[in-house]
Amino acid sequence: MKLDLLKTLNEERAARRATIVVTDVTTGTQRLVKGADVAADPLKDVLQEAIRTAKSGMVETQDGKVFLTVYVPSPRLVITGAVHISQALAPMAAMLGYDVVIVDPRTAFASIERFPDVKIIAEWPDEALPPLNVDKYTAFVALTHDPKIDDPALQHALARDCFYIGALGSRKTHARRVTRLTEGGLSEASVARIHAPIGLPIGAISPAEIALAILGEITQRLRQKPEAAK
Amino acid sequence: MLARDEDILTAAEEWSKAGRGVALATVVETWGSAPRPVGSNLVIDREGNFLGSVSGGCVEGAVVTEAIDVIESGKSKMLEFGVADDTAWKVGLSCGGTIRVFVEKVG
Numbered sequence: 001m002k003l004d005l006l007k008t009l010n011e012e013r014a015a016r017r018a019t020i021v022v023t024d025v026t027t028g029t030q031r032l033v034k035g036a037d038v039a040a041d042p043l044k045d046v047l048q049e050a051i052r053t054a055k056s057g058m059v060e061t062q063d064g065k066v067f068l069t070v071y072v073p074s075p076r077l078v079i080t081g082a083v084h085i086s087q088a089l090a091p092m093a094a095m096l097g098y099d100v101v102i103v104d105p106r107t108a109f110a111s112i113e114r115f116p117d118v119k120i121i122a123e124w125p126d127e128a129l130p131p132l133n134v135d136k137y138t139a140f141v142a143l144t145h146d147p148k149i150d151d152p153a154l155q156h157a158l159a160r161d162c163f164y165i166g167a168l169g170s171r172k173t174h175a176r177r178v179t180r181l182t183e184g185g186l187s188e189a190s191v192a193r194i195h196a197p198i199g200l201p202i203g204a205i206s207p208a209e210i211a212l213a214i215l216g217e218i219t220q221r222l223r224q225k226p227e228a229a230k
Numbered sequence: 231m232l233a234r235d236e237d238i239l240t241a242a243e244e245w246s247k248a249g250r251g252v253a254l255a256t257v258v259e260t261w262g263s264a265p266r267p268v269g270s271n272l273v274i275d276r277e278g279n280f281l282g283s284v285s286g287g288c289v290e291g292a293v294v295t296e297a298i299d300v301i302e303s304g305k306s307k308m309l310e311f312g313v314a315d316d317t318a319w320k321v322g323l324s325c326g327g328t329i330r331v332f333v334e335k336v337g
Contacts, residue, residue, distance in 0.1 A: 001335075003246055057258075
């Protein structure tokens with residue numbers, strides 16, 4: 001791999017843009033196709049499919065077999081609520097390879113002392129979330145238990161195609177949330193995207209266990225085909 | 231800290247810029263059960279330092295040895311590993327799968 005190509009690849013990945021490296025494994029020749037240039041590429045069809053499925057692999061082309069290394073942005077976790085669970089969730093998610101961002105307007109919660117090494121935005125969701133460009137590679141959780149903060153955050157997430165949306169709260173709390181959100185104009189189908197009660201049902205009690213249950217559910221949503229997940 | 235995919239490629243770039251002599255190994259095909267999916271990367275330098283993985287640790291040693299050769303010659307190689315046996319390679323995958331690994335020089 002030429003150093004220039006590797007440098008461009010790393011730049012594209014840092015900017016969270018899908019990129020494909022096309023390698024002729026017989027000759028070793030290689031080229032990089034940026035996500036934005038796929039539509040104009042001679043291999044457009046296979047490249048689009050590769051980005052859609054995020055799967056690398058060998059493909060047959062007119063000029064023989066080539067290997068596609070597909071790089072899609074690493075998953076990101078946006079956490080609303082700098083709460084106790086988040087103190088376990090953020091480092092665990094980072095270890096699983098997520099870029100983690102925490103949003104909480106309450107500065108007493110959103111402090112560096114409580115969250116070393118995590119990107120924290122101490123703003124209201126309306127201000128903090130739009131610049132994050134929440135995308136389909138993003139998992140989104142609302143953990144404050146406070147409708148003033150969680151509701152606008154969830155409304156923002158539901159307007160986007162993030163692959164997972166979860167909200168903390170009991171069935172009762174969630175039922176009230178569903179009522180508020182639908183009365184606020186969201187469709188039932190849209191609100192049904194929220195995983196609540198949040199996390200896999202593993203009997204989690206401590207904040208770290210709840211974080212584990214949440215990450216288990218997010219991983220399931222990310223990796224299992226929809227019909228395989230409950 | 232665990233090596234993420236970006237870290238591996240960032241390391242490849244940094245190591246190469248630092249003149250360490252670098253190769254990149256990529257899993258290009260798998261048959262049967264294989265521990266790491268197609269597209270997984272391992273970066274290796276001339277001294278045999280490496281980051282990432284192409285298997286569960288079963289064949290990394292052999293890939294590193296081949297990679298050092300690729301760094302010296304500049305010629306890319308395709309390696310294939312099957313079930314552990316005495317033929318072809320002295321190492322193999324205990325899980326019973328087969329993998330092909332493309333090794334190329336960086337820079």
